[in-house]
Structures are given as C-alpha cells and as structure tokens.
Amino acid sequence: MTDHLVEAQDLKVHYPIRRGLVFDRTVGHVRAVDGVSLAVPRGSTYGLVGESGCGKSTLGRALLRLEETAGGQIVFDGDDITQLRGEPLRVLRRRMQMVFQDPMASLDPRQSIQSLLTEPLRVHGLAEADREEFGADSSASHLAKAVRMLELVGLPRATLEKYPHEFSGGQRQRIGIARAVILNPELVIADEPVSALDVSVQAQVINLLEDLQDALGLTYVVVAHDLAVVRHISDRIGVMYLGVIVEEAPADDLYAEPLHPYTITLLSAIPVPDPVAEASRERILLSGDLPSPANPPTGCRFHTRCPWVRDELCRTEVPALREIAPGRRVACHWAESIAAGRLAPDADAVVPPRGD
C-alpha cells in the first residue's frame, strides 16, 4: 500500500449564509467543499486546479484544519485529525505549513524579516533534528536556523534586518516560503504561490519549490488556477468544479487525455504561447457562468454548462468519482463514451481552429 501523508474522506466545508439583524438565522449554506476524497503520497506533489469559487483554496485550508469541517475525515500520517483540538492540534501544526498567495499581505509590514522568520521557532521551538546542529532553543540558535533558511531560498544574510516593503514580490515570496519550511514541516500547502508574481519571476519561485522538495523531502499540495503551472510541478492533479473533484489523474495523462467534459473544455480554453499551436487549437466554449455554490445544480453539477450533456441521468443522478483506468478517476456518467468518441459535444459549443 502506498504511504499517504494526508488523506481526505468525503470532506465537506459549508459556510452558513446568515440573514436578519436581531435574530441571526441561517438561511442556507455555501457548499464550498462538498464531499471530496483524495490521498497525497508522501514526498509527492498534488495539484488542485479549478476556477475561482470552485472551493480549491477552502479545501487546501481545510486539510490544515484551518476551516471548520461540516463532515468527512482528514487523516494525517495515519491519524484522524478531524476532531483534534487544543494542544495536540497546536503541536501538529509544526508538521503542516502554508505558503500564501500574496506575499505582501501575508508578511506583517512592521516586523523585520528576522522577527518574521523566527516567529514560528518562538512558537514551536526548533525541530528535533535541528537541535543537534543548532543547539537548544535560544535566540542565537533560532537566528542560525533563520540564516540557514535564507541561504536555502537564495537570499543574502543582510535580509534579516530589513522589512517586507524593501523587497520585490519574488523575494517576498522566497521569505514566505522560508518561513513556511523553517519548522521542517512534512506537508506544505501552497495557495496560488506564483500568481501574484511577474511572469519572468514565476519560474524562479517554481524552481525554488521544486528544489526545496528534493532537499527536504516535502509533500506539497499546490492550489492554483493556472493549469500550466500546476501541471509543471504536480505529480497528480485534481480538477475541481463547484466544490467537488470531477477528475483526478497523473499530470501528464491529464493533458494528454482529459476524460471529464469540464477538464476537456478547460484545457481547450487555455491559450498556448505558440501561434502555430494556436492556429490549430479547437476550442470548446462553455456557456454562461459558474452556478452558485449555495444552490448547486442537481445531478451532475456540471450539467448546466456541459456541451456533452445527455439526458435525465445527467440531471438527476450525481456521478461518482470512479476509477476507469489505473490511476484515472473521473466523475462523469459518460466518460467512457466520450473518451471513445461515441459522444460528440454540442456543435454550437465547438469553435473551429482559427487557422491562418
């Protein structure tokens, strides 16, 4: 059996919608994450992609127990942590850390970099393995560890005395990553780690994340909307739509042969920086916008926009995420027929290649 570091079983996160000034009534729930199961093998990278509002960030946060769960289970390193609270949860936090999207908003502008980097150490203390090298917890040993982390992310020692505003976006993200891995965590959840950065700087941060994974044996869950970025760094990818995973596949297979209609349209919609490929790219356009997650469509959640939508089955029956080939899970009643070409998309949705 594969060694999974973190697993989710039918995980649900619902946000209450409240109305009324005097009597606070809950009138419904936004089903941000609505029954997600996934397993992340130790040392690998799991990518979560989807459009805004699909629940990918909420799922990432829920895995770290940063969101109240409405149902389901989170298993970390073999232990059920869904109901963990108080001191045991606090102790667990050192093993799971997060890298945030906007490095300007996630670094306190009034803390020096030294203070920012050593704060996790002041809270949790040095990791066991680091005590041998750096000595017992003290400001001197914390400082030594912080300097080591800066070296690891490629920033000079002089960084310590500076403040976040003195750095560019890419450098700030390096600091955010150094802070996340200073406790030697096992799991790092990166929520849109490069989307706030300039195009020419994104590759630096992507390479840094990969180097750190090799050096420290980290397990990543990378949440991002940019499928090209996710595909590059992930081993496995989960595609989310309206709070559920609709398809899960190894990174290469997902691009080579997408199975779920949503994945097919998503991939067809992404422009490629190559005019030759662009000219021959057939696009499948989705009609309309994402339905409200407070009131998701019945049956398959994608049926309101799906160019392959068939009949009653799509409208009434929720498709299970089932394994149709080794390592390939897809939640579509018609996945086999679509893959075999027996079902064609609605002709109106297909935009022929632009040609030249």
Place this chain on the structure above:
Amino acid sequence: MSTVVGGAAASGSVGGGPLLSVRDLSVVFGRRGQPGFTAVHHVSFDVAGGEVVGIVGESGSGKSVTSMAVMGLLPARGVRISGEARYRGRDLLTMPDRERARYRGAELAMVFQDPMTSLNPVVTVGTQVTEVLHAHERLSRADARDQAVDLLRRCGIPDPARRLGEYPHQLSGGMRQRALIATALACKPKLLICDEPTTALDVTIQAQVLELLVELVRDLGTAMVMITHDLGVVAGLCDQVNVMYAGRIVERAGCHELFARPRHRYTEGLLASIPRLDGDRSLPLTPIPGTPRDVVAWDRACAFAPRCRFVTDACVRGDLALAPLGPGHDVRCVHPAGGAAPGAVTATIQEAP
C-alpha cells in the same frame, strides 16, 4: 520602421498609410523641478486598418501608460508627454480636448482590465451603454435603447432587455466585461484598444470573451491593439507583436516570426521561463534572474543588462537603437539570439543613430 503588412493595410486607412501611427512617444511622470520617471521611452509603432497589434510586457513595462497616452486619458498635471500619435494623419496628442472627445468613443474605443472599476457602480448598465450612442450618434432614447439591447445580445449577454436596468454589481465578472465591450463597440470604432481585457477573468470565461472580441473585430473590420502580459493570448490573436521592457519596445516582429525566432534576450528568456501546457514536464524551467525592477536608464545602457546572461561591456556603453535584424523583425539588443557572431552585430548596432 513600418509594421504595416499584407493587404489589410489598405482597408480603413487613408492614402495607404496606417490607421494609427505612434512616433517617439515618451511619457514622463514627475513634479516640476524634480527628476521625472520615464514610464514610456520613445515608443513608435503603427496599426493598420483591420490589423491586430499586440503590446506585451510585464507590470511596469509601460504598456498601459502607452495606451492611456494615446487615448488622452492621462492627467494633465505631473505628466509630460512628447512625440506624436497620429490617427488618420491627425495628431491625437496635440489636438484640442473637444476635438479629441469627438474621436474618443466613436472612432477610438478602449476596453479596460477590471470591469468592476471601469464601469460606474451607481449607474445602470443600460445608461452606460446608451451614453456613447447619445453622445456620438444623437440617437433618440428609444432608438438608443433598441440598439443597446441588440449590442448586449451580440456580446452574448442573455436577456439583454432586463440587464439594461441592472447595475454592474448584479452582473458576473464575465458579463461585466461583455457589457464593457458592448459599450466600446457601440459606435463601431475603427480602432479598439484592449488593456488586459481578460486578466481579471477565469480561463473558460476568458475564452468566451476573446472569442467574442475576435468575432466582433472581424465582422466590423476594427483594428485592435491588444495589451497583455499573457503570451498565449498574443499568440492566438495578434498579427504584429511589440515586446516592451522598462518603457521601451525591445523587439517587434510578426507573430509567427516572434515565437519561432525570438531574437531579444528578454523575449527569449520569457518564453523559456513560462511553463507550457504542451511542454515537456521533465525539463526544468529557465528563469530570468533578478526582477523587473532591476533596470538601468536606457540612455546609458540596455535596461535589461542587469538581468541578461549575455551582457558584455558593449551593452552598457550607451543608447541602443531598435535595429532591423530581418524582414519585419526589429530588435534592440547588442547580442541578439540566434544571430551572427556577437562582434559583428555589435558593430552594426553601434553605428545606428
């Protein structure tokens, strides 16, 4: 220097010349008596009728300021604009405000990045779409309304009659961008400037909006300037591409030529640093070192020199000209990629004025 290509140039242009011709456009921000910040540095480009011209660059490269200057949307105070931007031979930069107002919205239109901040939140969508029609075509209220319904429908907004009475916050992001495009196209402009029109949108919505733009532009014969940081969008839409870095055009070529043979080291680096959906995953990305803030002044050296792997003394010896390196391919670089031996190229570029 001309970027006019193909037969498309003839349609919609006067006397065979380009529709829009920008020459030596410079924009300097700063207060009097203080050294200013040059956001745009001697930028020249042409847009022929019906042509789609891309301006690509990262944040701070001056691509948006260029378009704002052409449209006369920069504030009068604290900004010094020089050079010219001729629309059908008339210089937009020096013409009186009232005259420019006659062009703007009617013949020249603009689609902005963020439809939440560029649509007025306290005015209904209908009023904002019909406003242009009232101002330029002097339509009656009922006619303008009919036309607005028609426009919104063509832009793919369902139930347009009801949408006219709604406010921007009642529309989704994609719908807002469609409403903004409808406003821009209301008077069938000859030239449409799109400043990151899909950056705020999700990728499936982006595909819808880009498709709409391409279709409308093709139907109306409108020329388009597409300003974006997304090389994928450029590859799919543009005929000509200008790459900007630190306020200057560093490379200009036809779309296929640019992606097949990038010659400037910045363009080359940018293409090597972005992960491609159809690329080989096992190959590591080659990032460009440094950040877009590491620049030197253009008049002393190549602004990209601090980040360039191929930098030599020749790169920091003075101003560089945008020199032709092939048919329709201009590059501002001492050591262009895939070219002749560096020494030979250095000589030609230093002779350029």
